[in-house]
Amino acid sequence: MNPRRKKRMGLLLALFFGISATVGLVLYALNQNMDLFYTPTELVYGKPDGSKPEVGQRLRIGGMVVEGSVKRDPESLKVSFKLADVGPQVTIEFEGILPDLFREGQGIVAQGILTTATSIEAFEVLAKHDEDYMPPEIAEAMEKVHEPMGYSEEQLKGSDN
Template identity: 65%
Template sequence: MNPRRKKRLLFASALVGGVAAIATLLLFALNSNLDLFFTPTEVVEGREDSGLMPEVGQRIRVGGMVVEGTVERDPTSLKIAFQVADTGPAITVLYDGMLPDLFREGQGIVAQGTLIEPTVLEASEVLAKHDENYMSPEIAEAMGQTHEPMQYDDAQTGGGY
């Protein structure tokens, strides 16, 4: 093999090896930062379609409704415990921090954290979901749903449009 071809072959194989190493490291980094979304039923029973079940110690997101009457607050700190359910079994969420303003019993939430027991999630973040019919006052006013459109007469506005 001529030396020029040998050099090209070595360069091409080093380039392919480098790209493969970078892709492997990138996929490993992305996989370690991946938070899968589960419902409380899927946390307890596993996913029907794939059989995937979260393991203790895994970071996950859980979404569901806060069960009425399960919110327990520690009077001396910001610690709170509550249960989240969908249509099946509930799981317990432990959280230490400020809750969103929209958080209340019967409200939809998404909690992100680590599963410390098969049915207990230690949350690092709690997000409250607002009603899908929510509309900010500014938009509602612009659309005229809550307020009558303002009537201007030409004397107030100084003439035409």
């Protein structure tokens, strides 16, 4: 192989490895910032495909705030409340200022980290903006929950964690 071809081959290999490294780092960064969406039923029993989040995983969860479940710490901005769809309840703990539209019976989406099987430490809480609006993810997930998903009636009605 002559020196000119060696030089071209070296440049092509360097370019290939540079592009491969860039694509790999971009995919790694995107994977680190991906939050999966769950409903309380999916969080407790898993999604229909069998996937279930692990403790310590970042996620988003959506549902309705359970009436009478909001508890505020008088000494700080800590708030805990229960979130439900049609099945089990999940506890959300949040420290900060809640949205103005947050209230019991309201649909919300919380982003946070799963601390136990049925408890989430939220770092962001979003409330819907009017009576008719429901985030598309929650509406779609609740429609799916109303379809037969393999959960028994006892699981959906009797499990209040």
